[in-house]
Amino acid sequence: MEGIQVSVSKTGASESNIFAIKVVGSIDTATSAEVERALDKLVSNRDYKVIVDLGNVDYISSAGWGIFINHIKEIREGGGDLKLANMKSDVSEIFDLLEFHHILRAYGTIEEALKDFDLSSDKGAFAT
DSSP: OOOEEEEEEEESSTTSOEEEEEEEEOBSTTTHHHHHHHHHHHHHTTOOEEEEEEEEOOOBOHHHHHHHHHHHHHHHHTTOEEEEEOOOHHHHHHHHHTTGGGTSEEESSHHHHHHHHHHHHHHTSOOO
């Protein structure tokens, strides 16, 4: 199995408090703890606007999908959202097959996800 690289950075306008988690590698049982640590740190800091950049991820196991699903309720209760961006076709196929689009929002680019955060903020609430 390959390793994983996970980095977190603030993204969007400086006042927006939106964070991007960039993942490089496969998210599986052996590597999912790295992604979970990054997400846990943001949530513990009450940074609830999160975009996960999956542009360099070729595979996500059930353990990986579980991390996103397990955090979504707390993030939304905190007034934010977790958005997935840049999914490769193999990852997107599994996302669709598992019907996660009913739970998580996916975007073709980081910019589209950022724009949706801006639109949601204009509405004053996050639509589900």
